[in-house]
Amino acid sequence: MKIDDVNIEIIKELRNGRQSFKKIADKLGITENTVRTRVNKLREEGVLDICGLFDPACLPGHQSVIIGIKLSAANLVEKGEEISKLMGVISASVVTGRYDLIIQVLFKPGFGLLEFYTNEISKVQGINTVETFVIYKAYNLKVPYVL
The missing domain is CATH 3.30.70.920 (Lrp/AsnC effector binding domain/regulation of amino acid metabolism (RAM) domain)
Structure with missing residues (x-):
C-alpha cells in the first residue's frame, strides 16, 4: 500500500481516536467519505490500528x-x-x-x-x-x- 501525505495527515489526526471523520475531513479539506475509505484501507492493510491506550x-x-x-x-x-x-x-x-x-x-x-x-x-x-x-x-x- 502506498502511504501518501494525505494518509500521514489522517494518521496524525487520529492521535485523538475519538475525533470524527467529518472533523478530520474539514481540517484536511477532503470529503468525509475519503477519510473513511482511507482509514478502512489503512486498517485492512495493517498500517493503522485504532485502540484505547493507557498509562x-x-x-x-x-x-x-x-x-x-x-x-x-x-x-x-x-x-x-x-x-x-x-x-x-x-x-x-x-x-x-x-x-x-x-x-x-x-x-x-x-x-x-x-x-x-x-x-x-x-x-x-x-x-x-x-x-x-x-x-x-x-x-x-x-x-x-x-x-
Missing part, C-alpha cells in the same frame, strides 16, 4: 518492563513472532546492539516478572540470556491493555 502507572498494580533477549541461534524473526504472542507482551522488536530482541511487557497483580519468566518465556526454546529493565517512571508511555 500503566495509573492502574494499581500494573507495571511495564523492557527485556533484552539474546538468542542462541540467528532465527530472529521467528523468535520475535513467537515471543510477541506470549501473555503480557506489548511489543517485540528485532534490534541491533547487544541484544537480538527487545520486548516490552505489561504486568498486573498476580502476573508479574516471576510469572512471566516461569510461565511464558520458559516456553521459548533458544533463549541464551535475558536482561530486565524495570520502568520506574515513564513519560508519554501509553500502551494497549494486553492482559
